[in-house]
Amino acid sequence: MTDCKIICLVNNTAAPGYKAEHGISFHIESSCLRMLYDTGQSGDVLIHNAKTAGLDFGWLGLIVLSHGHYDHTGGLMKALEKSGTIKVMAHEAAFNQKFALREGKPESIGIPFNVKNLWNYCDIILQQGPYTICGGLWATGEIPRVTPFEVPQSRFMEEHKGAMCTDFLKDDQSIVVDTDDGLMLISGCCHSGVVNTILQVKALFGRYPTTIVGGLHMESADEARIAATVEALKEAGVKKAILGHCSGTKIMDALRAAGVEVVALEAGMRIL
Secondary structure (H helix, E strand, O other): OOOOEEEEEEOOOEOOOOOOOOOOEEEEEOOOOEEEEOOOOOOHHHHHHHHHOOOOHHHOOEEEOOOOOHHHHOOHHHHHHHHOOEEEEEOHHHHOOEEEEEOOEEEEOOOOOOHHHHHHOEEEEEOOOOEEEEOOEEEOOOOOOOOOOOOOOOOEEEEEOOEEEEOOOOOOOOEEEEEOOEEEEEEOOOOOOHHHHHHHHHHHHOOOOOEEEEOOOOOOOOHHHHHHHHHHHHHHOOOEEEEOOOOOHHHHHHHHHOOOEEEEOOEOOEOO
16 A cells, blocks of 8 residues: 545536636655645646646656646646756547547647657656556556447547548557555546456456546546446445546546445546
């Protein structure tokens, strides 16, 4: 187990005194380092909320990116301006050109700055597989797609060799924390699906997480997927879900009805 302090710095909703925006970010402090998991959309909200929380980014040692969408990476440069040169860890696919189909036309939703500029501000670690951050703190790495109900969304696209194709979001990864109450899963968007993700956690650690925190990207999930997800999380022994960003109220209501403790995530909320 690790003695961690975790606070949400960016979310779609915020506690009094904190600002909100579409995006997510967590500050994680353990006995061996301080890090960010994602950086929100603008950077301005991230910096404001960090100051409100009394956090100094000069002590950061690492930033982990959950995937390469703008609402998770947009604050990266401003965070690095405060931190100085540190390590940034991501799946190599996070730096692909990413798009979403809006009214039939592709709209860029990838990292919103020239990625080449990053090399001047940080040491980039490209990691495809699981990664030990420090004692009791890990990144899942790429999530295998196993379940039949968590499939890639056709509206998410990426450019590959000059052609547009479905983005399978192989860069999607989550954080796992070993706590006194069991494993905690912290997700950015969980584009690979939360059930696929907890299956990866079980494969890596021999047990499922008891707590899930972050975004699940289930705002538009149909009833069949909601039901299958709730059943799988209950069978896995998930006791608590602190959900926000892109999760949607349908999965929160369904989990609550199934007896899971559900809490609405806010920027400024202390998780541990």
